[in-house]
Amino acid sequence: MIGTGGSSHRHRKIREQCGSCPNRFSRDKRQVITEDSDTTDVESSTDEEDRWKEVARTAEIPVDYYNIQKLIKYIKAGNQTATIMSLCCLKDYDLSTQINQFAIQDIGGLDILVNILECNDTKCCLGSLTVLSEITLNIDIRKTIIDLDGIPLIVDVLNSAMKNLKTMAAETLANVSKVRLARKYVRVYGGIPKLVDLIDIKLSILQTPREQLSPEDIESLNMARAGARALWTLADSKHNMEQMRKSGIVPLMARLLKSCHIDVVIPIMGTVQKCSSEPKFQLAITTEGMIADIVTHLSSECTDLKMEGSTAIYKCAFDETTRDLVREAGGLEPLVTIIKDKAVRENKPLLRGATGAIWMCAISDANVKQLDSMRTVNHLVALLNDECDEVLTNVCGALSECVRFQNNREALRQAGGLPAMVALLNSSHAPLLENLAKALKECAEDPESMRILEELDAVRLVWSLLKNTSTRVQANAAYAICPCVKNATDSAELVRSLVGAMELVVGLLKSKDISVLSAVCAAIATIAQDQTNLAILTDLRVIYKLADLVNTTDDLLRMNLAAAVAACACYGNNTEELGRLRTVTPIVTYMTSDNPMVHRSTAMALEKLSMDPQNCITMHQSGVVPFLLECIGSTNKELQLAAAGCLRNIRELALRAEEYMLKIDDD
Numbered sequence: 034m035i036g037t038g039g040s041s042h043r044h045r046k047i048r049e050q051c052g053s054c055p056n057r058f059s060r061d062k063r064q065v066i067t068e069d070s071d072t073t074d075v076e077s078s079t080d081e082e083d084r085w086k087e088v089a090r091t092a093e094i095p096v097d098y099y100n101i102q103k104l105i106k107y108i109k110a111g112n113q114t115a116t117i118m119s120l121c122c123l124k125d126y127d128l129s130t131q132i133n134q135f136a137i138q139d140i141g142g143l144d145i146l147v148n149i150l151e152c153n154d155t156k157c158c159l160g161s162l163t164v165l166s167e168i169t170l171n172i173d174i175r176k177t178i179i180d181l182d183g184i185p186l187i188v189d190v191l192n193s194a195m196k197n198l199k200t201m202a203a204e205t206l207a208n209v210s211k212v213r214l215a216r217k218y219v220r221v222y223g224g225i226p227k228l229v230d231l232i233d234i235k236l237s238i239l240q241t242p243r244e245q246l247s248p249e250d251i252e253s254l255n256m257a258r259a260g261a262r263a264l265w266t267l268a269d270s271k272h273n274m275e276q277m278r279k280s281g282i283v284p285l286m287a288r289l290l291k292s293c294h295i296d297v298v299i300p301i302m303g304t305v306q307k308c309s310s311e312p313k314f315q316l317a318i319t320t321e322g323m324i325a326d327i328v329t330h331l332s333s334e335c336t337d338l339k340m341e342g343s344t345a346i347y348k349c350a351f352d353e354t355t356r357d358l359v360r361e362a363g364g365l366e367p368l369v370t371i372i373k374d375k376a377v378r379e380n381k382p383l384l385r386g387a388t389g390a391i392w393m394c395a396i397s398d399a400n401v402k403q404l405d406s407m408r409t410v411n412h413l414v415a416l417l418n419d420e421c422d423e424v425l426t427n428v429c430g431a432l433s434e435c436v437r438f439q440n441n442r443e444a445l446r447q448a449g450g451l452p453a454m455v456a457l458l459n460s461s462h463a464p465l466l467e468n469l470a471k472a473l474k475e476c477a478e479d480p481e482s483m484r485i486l487e488e489l490d491a492v493r494l495v496w497s498l499l500k501n502t503s504t505r506v507q508a509n510a511a512y513a514i515c516p517c518v519k520n521a522t523d524s525a526e527l528v529r530s531l532v533g534a535m536e537l538v539v540g541l542l543k544s545k546d547i548s549v550l551s552a553v554c555a556a557i558a559t560i561a562q563d564q565t566n567l568a569i570l571t572d573l574r575v576i577y578k579l580a581d582l583v584n585t586t587d588d589l590l591r592m593n594l595a596a597a598v599a600a601c602a603c604y605g606n607n608t609e610e611l612g613r614l615r616t617v618t619p620i621v622t623y624m625t626s627d628n629p630m631v632h633r634s635t636a637m638a639l640e641k642l643s644m645d646p647q648n649c650i651t652m653h654q655s656g657v658v659p660f661l662l663e664c665i666g667s668t669n670k671e672l673q674l675a676a677a678g679c680l681r682n683i684r685e686l687a688l689r690a691e692e693y694m695l696k697i698d699d700d
Contacts, residue, residue, distance in 0.1 A: 097126055101136040109145055113154060120160030128167040137168060143177050150186040155195055162190065162201035169208035178209055184218040191227035196252040203231055203259035210266040219263075220273050228267070229280040231260025232289060232301070239292035254294060261289065261300035268307035274314065277304075283317040290326035295335055302330065302341040309348040318345070319355050328364035331371070340383040343368060347389030347427075356397045365394060365403050373412040381421045388416065388427035395434035401441070410435050410444040417453035422462040429454065429465060433472035442479040451476065451485045458494040463503040470498055470509035477516035484522070492517045492527060499537050504546040511541070511552030515559045525563035535560065535569055542578040547587050554579070554593035561600035568604065576607050580614040588631050591623045595634035602641035612648040621652060624660035629669065636664055636675035643682035653683055 107119040126133055137143060149161040165187075168174050178184070187209070190202040206224065209215045219225065234253045238246065246254065264282070267273045282304075289301040305323065308314040318324065327342045346364065349355045359365065371377055371387040378384065391409065394400045404410075413435070416428045432450070435441040445451065454476075457469055473495060476482040486492065495517060498510035521527045528534055538560065541553045557575060561567040579601065582594055598620065602608045611617070620642070623635040639657065642648045657679075664676035 095132060098132055098136045101126055101133055102140045102142075105137060105140045105142040105145060108142075108149075113157065116149070117154075117156050117160060120157065120164065124160070124163055128164060129170060131171065134168050134171050134174060137164075138174065138177070143174065144181055147178060147181045147183040147186060150183070150190060155193065155198055158190060158193075159195070159198050159201060162187070162198070162205055166201050166204040166208065169205055172212070175209045175212050175215065179212060179215050179218065184209065184215055184224075185222045188219060188222045188224040188227065191224060191231070196256045199231060200252070200256045200259045203228060203256070203263045207259065207262035207266050210263060213270075216267050216270045216273055219267060220270070220276055225264075225267065225273060225276045226280040228260045228263050229277060229282050229285065232257045232264070232282075232285050236288055236291065239289060239294065239297065242293065254297065257289065258294070258297045258300065261297060261304065265300040265303040265307070268304050271311065274308050274311055277308070278311075278313060278317070282308075283314070283321055287321040287323050287326070290323055290330070295333070295338065298330060299335065299338050299341065302327070302338055302345065306341045306345040306348070309345045315349045315352065315355075318349055319352065319358065324349070324355060324358040324364075325362040328359060328362040328367070331364060331367035336377075336380060336383055339367075339371060340380070340386050343371065343383065343386035343390045347386055347393055350390060350393035351396075353397060356394050356400055359390075359394055360397070360400050360403060365391075365400060366407065368394070369404065369407045369409055369412060372416065378419070381424060384416075384419070385421065385423045385427060388413075388424055388431060392427045392430035392434065395431050401435055401438060404435065405438075405441065408444075410441050410450075411448045414445060414448040414450040414453065417450060417457070422460070422465055425457060425460075426462065426465040426468055429457070429468035429472050433468050433475060436472060436475040439479065442476055442482055445476065446479070446482050446485065451482060451491075452489060455486065455489045455491045455494065458491070458498070463501065463506050466498055466501060466506045467503065467509050470495060470506065470513045474509070474513035474516055477513065477520055480520055483517070483520040486517070487521060487527075492521065493531055496531055496534055496537070499541060504544070504549050507541065507544070508546070508548040508552040511538070511549070511556045514538075514556045518556075518559045519562075525566055528560055528563070528566055529569075535566065536573060539570065539573045539575050539578060542575070542582070547585075547590055550582060551587070551590045551593045554582075554590065554597040558593065558596040558600045561597070561604075564604070567601060570601065571604055571607060576601055576611055577614065580611060580616045583616045583619040588626050588628045591626060592628065592631045592634045595620060595623060595631070595638040599634065599637040599641050602638065603644070608642055608645045608648065611642060612645050612651065617642055617648050617651040618655045621655040621657045621660075624657065624664075629667070629672070632660075632664055632667070633669055633672040633675070636661065636672050636679060640675045640678040640682070643679045646686050649683045649686045652679070658683065 101123065104119045104123050108116050108123075128134065128137075137146075146161045146165055149157050152158065165178070169178065184206075187202050187205055191199050193199055193202075206215075206219060206228070210219055234257045238250045238254055239257075241250070243251065243254070264277060268277065286301055286305055286308075289297060290305070292298050292301075305318065305327070309318055324346075327345055330338050330342045333339055346355075346359055346368075350359060368387050368390050371383065372391065377387075391404070391413075395404060410432065413428050413432050416424065419425055419428070432445065432454075436445055454469060454472060457465065460466060460469075473486065473491065477486060492514075495510055495513050498506050501507055501510070518524045518528060538553055538556055541549060544550055544553070557570065557579075561570055576598075579594060579597055582590065585591060585594070598611065598616065602611055620635060620638055623631055626632065626635075639652060639661075643652060661676040661680050664672050665680070667673055667676075
């Protein structure tokens with residue numbers, strides 16, 4: 034018998050536990066949901082869904098429900114011929130409806146269907162998998178199949194020589210693997226290399242229209258599509274992605290992207306998109322020449338394909354080479370076409386992918402120039418009223434890169450983007466605030482834009498971001514404060530009008546984050562340009578907090594810290610106090626950096642510190658003179674002047690000391 038004749042003790046035990054009781058799943062629902070908690074597409078039966086199911090059961094039960102259960106009984110008790118015939122009849126019913134799925138569940142049909150996979154009859158296995166591939170659209174059925182240890186049995190079917198059998202096995206795995214535990218089992222039982230083998234088909238088949246293919250080639254194409262669907266689902270796991278890479282999926286993905294069959298390209302593009310979050314795959318995607326094929330599909334009429342493709346570019350385009358490849362392949366124009374299409378506004382995944390791709394691509398200056406020709410800033414400004422935080426984050430990120438150029442600052446201002454951006458400063462979404470602060474920093478460099486920002490009280494809102502719990506928001510806000518203070522109409526009064534503003538800035542010097550410390554030092558260097566503000570900062574003991582930071586090896590912090598020391602040293606007895614706090618020698622070591630900007634700010638700090646004779650002696654003993662002599666030959670005028678000023682002070686002290694010694698000798 035094909036039905037329960039080969040049923041193992043394990044399966045009988047599970048059937049006894051499940052039975053036909055309506056509450057048979059309640060025993061393990063909590064456990065399965067917990068195990069499935071980190072899936073990308075979390076699926077769980079809510080209370081509302083459970084209530085709906087109970088209503089569905091108590092409603093008038095159709096005749097199909099009982100007919101399906103009769104067929105299950107025939108499979109359970111019949112011989113091989115009866116089993117095959119019953120499975121064929123079972124496929125004639127609409128198994129995508131829940132009541133028909135309940136019919137199979139309630140009579141213990143899942144146990145029987147899984148048990149059939151252990152037999153050697155390929156027709157029975159094919160019939161069982163055909164049914165399973167349809168009913169596994171139901172999440173409870175997926176979980177039950179896992180409980181029945183069905184995953185290793187389905188994986189074993191992938192060893193078959195029959196293409197249609199492997200196709201149905203892959204289709205079933207594509208559905209069941211939406212549960213996290215199933216993804217793990219597929220990997221553990223060696224299913225991933227077998228699925229990768231399914232997508233290894235000839236390029237000629239992929240590029241030939243379906244109607245021109247032979248029946249055998251169509252079978253190969255269907256098998257590749259099913260394998261791609263299964264891998265797409267399995268790619269939600271990082272461990273699975275690594276196993277795919279080791280199994281040689283990368284060149285096969287590149288081949289499938291060249292297919293003319295959309296039903297094959299969509300799942301493989303989805304797999305590429307998910308895998309592109311991993312650095313090893315990002316490099317492989319570029320080296321295998323996939324970018325050009327991804328760009329080609331951005332002009333497809335299929336929105337799912339455009340969404341997966343744009344998201345893949347979003348993830349990969351952090352690399353300069355990839356950004357250049359996108360531009361050279363003509364990818365910027367279809368991305369802009371997507372975001373300016375009003376019909377796309379409701380499709381948030383597509384809009385998020387396209388705006389993210391534009392953001393990453395805009396990091397390259399050459400890409401910004403091409404984007405300018407398509408009036409991209411205006412199209413981005415039109416999206417600033419979107420309700421999706423992720424879309425807004427990407428839009429502001431793209432604008433922050435575009436407004437590095439003056440022409441785009443003007444375009445943003447004329448398009449009315451500044452009021453919309455300032456309004457978004459009241460958001461609580463940290464990534465959005467991070468990009469907003471970065472964009473407003475660039476806008477504040479434009480005097481006309483700064484006037485608008487002042488009218489909108491933007492400086493106060495930016496300053497308040499320093500209280501945000503995100504260190505990245507704090508850092509970008511502190512950097513944004515610099516041009517806001519520098520270009521304000523009355524910068525000194527502006528800072529003092531913000532209650533507790535300077536206390537907040539000085540307080541952040543206790544941060545453990547290097548980027549925050551660097552940004553705050555830059556802000557202090559700007560604020561301290563006004564003597565009254567510098568006096569307030571001094572009263573807040575800013576130099577003691579700066580002195581605590583001087584023993585750093587980070588070049589960005591060195592550059593901004595030295596600038597802050599240079600700005601604060603020239604008030605009262607700060608110069609002498611900084612020397613007493615032993616800041617001179619560590620600052621001298623900054624001259625060993627390879628960054629010329631560090632040399633510039635360090636020379637400026639040393640020039641101010643050299644106003645004190647004792648500091649001059651310390652500098653000379655620290656071996657600063659050769660570095661200063663080298664800096665005098667720099668092409669940077671500020672560095673030249675600061676180095677020369679410091680040398681002059683050291684030399685004057687030496688001359689005075691020499692004169693004093695000669696006077697003593699004469700006496």
